[in-house]
Every structure is written in structure tokens, then in C-alpha cells.
Amino acid sequence: MKPEVQSRKIVVLSGSGLSAESGLPTFRDAQGLWKNHAWQDLASPEGWSRNPELVLEFYNERRQRAWEAQPNEAHRAIAELESDFDVVVVTQNVDALHERAGSTQVLHVHGELAYARSTSATPQRYKIDDAPIALGQLADDGTQLRPDIVWFGEQTQHMEEARWHVATAAKVLVVGTSLTVQPAASLVSAARGRAEKLLVSLDMERIPYGFRYLQGPATQHVPAIVERWRNAP
Ligand code: APR
Numbered sequence: 081m082k083p084e085v086q087s088r089k090i091v092v093l094s095g096s097g098l099s100a101e102s103g104l105p106t107f108r109d110a111q112g113l114w115k116n117h118a119w120q121d122l123a124s125p126e127g128w129s130r131n132p133e134l135v136l137e138f139y140n141e142r143r144q145r146a147w148e149a150q151p152n153e154a155h156r157a158i159a160e161l162e163s164d165f166d167v168v169v170v171t172q173n174v175d176a177l178h179e180r181a182g183s184t185q186v187l188h189v190h191g192e193l194a195y196a197r198s199t200s201a202t203p204q205r206y207k208i209d210d211a212p213i214a215l216g217q218l219a220d221d222g223t224q225l226r227p228d229i230v231w232f233g234e235q236t237q238h239m240e241e242a243r244w245h246v247a248t249a250a251k252v253l254v255v256g257t258s259l260t261v262q263p264a265a266s267l268v269s270a271a272r273g274r275a276e277k278l279l280v281s282l283d284m285e286r287i288p289y290g291f292r293y294l295q296g297p298a299t300q301h302v303p304a305i306v307e308r309w310r311n312a313p
Pocket of ligand 1: 283
């Protein structure tokens, strides 16, 4: 039995292309490199056990840059949708630009730079905003603090909840993601046939079934989509 579609519900599934116009490089633009280290060596449990100090430095720098970035027109338009719709943002982004633009229901499936967590079996989370994490900085339970980021090979977060939101949405807007990283990308398959399904990006290898593709920058397409949705009867 499929869950009921809610007529005023909108789900936005966002990726790094949405933050690109806020000056934060997409995963692919960065060619997956940082100081000649492959991201997989930095954003992975193996990289962490091999060189925790380098991983902390990598995320301290990304956390600082994300903190200095500002939400763009597309983030703000998505936040404005909340005045007329029940909006859930499911983001692969680890910056806080959706929240800083005013969105109040945001699920980070790949974690958040603004948080640290303990390395114990039941992780405790700490909001650190733009503060760096140092080697030797411990959580209350005495374990080393790490970035609250989902690394390659780790469990993506909030997937069940995110899938339920997509399945009950009357409108689904996918913006700024190449839909190449699983399982986050699989969320589009939960969108219902009768839902309005839009996809905004600069280039796409594959357009998911039933989605209308709007090629171009998020700051160009998203405000226009939001305007149309808010003014529709
Ligand atoms: N406006 C709209 N779309 C854009 C813009 C823009 N200004 N700039 C880039 N894009 C699009 C690109 O066309 C591409 O489809 O954003 C997408 C970026 O794709 P990726 O670099 O693969 O980023 P993303 O899909 O978010 O990667 C998924 O991989 O690195 C991991 O966990 C990380 O969340 C990330 C995940």
C-alpha cells in the first residue's frame, strides 16, 4: 500500500551544484582532489585511521569556507516555498546554506560540517559551527572528536525518512546533483507518477524517468519555478 500523496507537500533534493553559486566547489569540479590527496583518502574511515590529522585539516578548511559562504537566490527561493507549502529539503550537501536561507525542515543525508561527533559506538553530536577540530580534542565520553560527515563506505543518514517524504510529495524538485552517488540518488525513484517532477542542473548523464529537465544554473531556474508554484491556484 503506497502512502498517500499530500497535495501541499514539496520535496527538494539538492546537491553540491546548488551551493556552487555560493562559491563552494562541486565534488566533480574539485576533481575529487585536495592538496593532491584523493577525496576517498580523506573522506573515508581508512583515510581517518591512516592520517587523522590530515583528515581534520581537510574538514577544518571546508568548514571554514562553508561558514564564509552565503546562501544564494536559489536557497532563498526554496526557503520562501515554506510560506505556501509543506517543504522538506533532502540534501547531499554538508554546508548549512539551506538553514541559513530560512529552510526549517532539512535532512542532511551525508552529514553536516557544522557538527562534530564522538568516535564511540553510540556517537554523540556537538554543534561546532565553524570551529576547527584538533587531534586530541575529546568528546564527553573521552573519545576523539571527528567531523559529523558520512564518509565513503559509511551508512547514509535519514534514508528511510527521506524516501517516505519523496513518496508523499506532490512536487519533487531535484537541483544541483549529478545523481551519481548512491544511495542518495535512488531517492528519485520514490517519486510518484502523478507528482510534478523537475530536475535542474548544468549537465546530466541520465535524466530520471518522468522528470522534466531544465538545463541551466540553479539561481536562474529555481526562483522561476518557485514563483510559478506559489502563484498557481
Ligand atoms: N546550478 C545548477 N546545477 C549545477 C550548477 C549550478 N550553478 N553547478 C553545477 N551543477 C550541477 C552539475 O551539472 C552536476 O550535475 O551539479 C551537479 C554536481 O554533481 P556532483 O559534483 O557529482 O555533486 P553531487 O551530485 O552533489 O555529489 C554527490 O558526492 O562528493 C560526494 O557526498 C558528496 O554529496 C556529494 C555527493
